[in-house]
Amino acid sequence: MKQAIHFGIERAKSAGHWLKRKMEPRGAVLLYHRVANESFDPQLLCVSPGNFASHLEKLRKWARPIRLKDMTADIGRGRLPRKAVALTFDDGYADNLAHAKPLLMKYDMPATFFVTAGYIGRDREFWWDELERLLLGPNTLPQTLSLRVGGENLRWDLGKSARYGHGAFRRRRAWHVLEKKDPTPRHAAYRFLQPRLLRLPDPDIQKILRRLRKIAQTGPSARPSHRCLTAEETIQLKADGAFEVGSHTLSHPFLSSLEDAAQREEIQGAKLRLEAILNHPVSSFSYPYGSPSSYTSQTVSRVKESGLARACANIQAPVSPGVDIFRLPRMIVRNWDGDEFAGRLKSFLR
The missing domain is CATH 3.20.20.370 (Glycoside hydrolase/deacetylase)
Known part of the structure; x- marks a missing residue:
């Protein structure tokens, strides 16, 4: 009997808290x-x-x-x-x-x-915009992209996407990070790098971007x-x-x-x-x-x-x-x- 009364009181309290939250x-x-x-x-x-x-x-x-x-x-x-x-x-x-x-x-x-x-x-540009421009914009990168990130040597085989023209860019411009699939190795590299760069100190991020700019043979000016x-x-x-x-x-x-x-x-x-x-x-x-x-x-x-x-x-x-x-x-x-x-x-x- 006491257990039933206690259970009833607790249910009433819980209902009261729920109602209070709903009324707030x-x-x-x-x-x-x-x-x-x-x-x-x-x-x-x-x-x-x-x-x-x-x-x-x-x-x-x-x-x-x-x-x-x-x-x-x-x-x-x-x-x-x-x-x-x-x-x-x-x-x-x-x-x-x-x-x-x-x-x-x-x-x-x-x-x-x-x-x-x-x-x-x-x-x-903000680093995430520059990363997007360098990896996912129209340009030419080496067949094998090599970067050192957070003390780790990373490599991607870019294959045909190493040469990435305006037509290829336009065909894939609807892609975003919530998509489940990566249409090219460039997109896979971007998806891998973005969450890792955000935890790095700004000088380390800028060093990686300088390396990418050198590879892509482009400058740092903001669009x-x-x-x-x-x-x-x-x-x-x-x-x-x-x-x-x-x-x-x-x-x-x-x-x-x-x-x-x-x-x-x-x-x-x-x-x-x-x-x-x-x-x-x-x-x-x-x-x-x-x-x-x-x-x-x-x-x-x-x-x-x-x-x-x-x-x-x-x-x-x-x-x-x-x-x-x-x-x-x-x-x-x-x-x-x-x-x-x-x-x-x-x-x-x-």
Whole structure:
């Protein structure tokens, strides 16, 4: 009898917790990277301007768009508005200013742009874009591609794909990393290298890219379509009360792979550099890559010590009262049309 009563009490408690979770207001922090029409997007970072406009139209009709700092203030007060949505952009691509900001202004939507401070004004692409250009773009590589990565000697037999012309590139430009098969050995090499490079220190990544550039007989200049913001463009991005520029470190490292002093420099150094450019305090941060393994509790401590007030991760979950504002989960957005975007967001917030 006592066991039955105890079981009944526990079931009632469990039901109560479930009901409380269902009744709690839920919001979302949306994660974008680029707003651009790119025919080849292996990392699925781009949302076309047309689809982005459709997303904003759906948000205006269905959700409650708010600034990220207002969302975290509401979380702190324990009264997050229902359907609250904050828009964020990671990395600091120039198309954030050219394409995203005009549409955000048209639809009266606030947003936070997390900028990789060390790339501002530099004529070089992010390493993942350059890796894509060198391995998957039209060029000629040796039949056997040899690279040393993380102390390991690696080799790929490229076969016929060693000579990779514009026709071959166009035929395979729909490929992306979520595809199960690799159409050529080049794609297999890219798929193998990308997750390994992201854990390396930036000097090691740049050494590998220099080796690839030498093999491909090409230079490091950024494609206009893939370049990062300049200092002046970063200022223009912020030049409106609805828009915030946040920090995304100096070099976009896998922070958990760095020693404590290097983490501190990446976090504090980026904040100071952005503040010098903007002549304005920087209070928001986004962890590069943002997966649970990409940062540690020590990283979070360094973010707090730097005077930052909130930090976004790349953990797929809604926000609700009680969430850790230094580990804010987000919903990554792909190049969906408006209806698919709205359906996914509504399901996400259930």
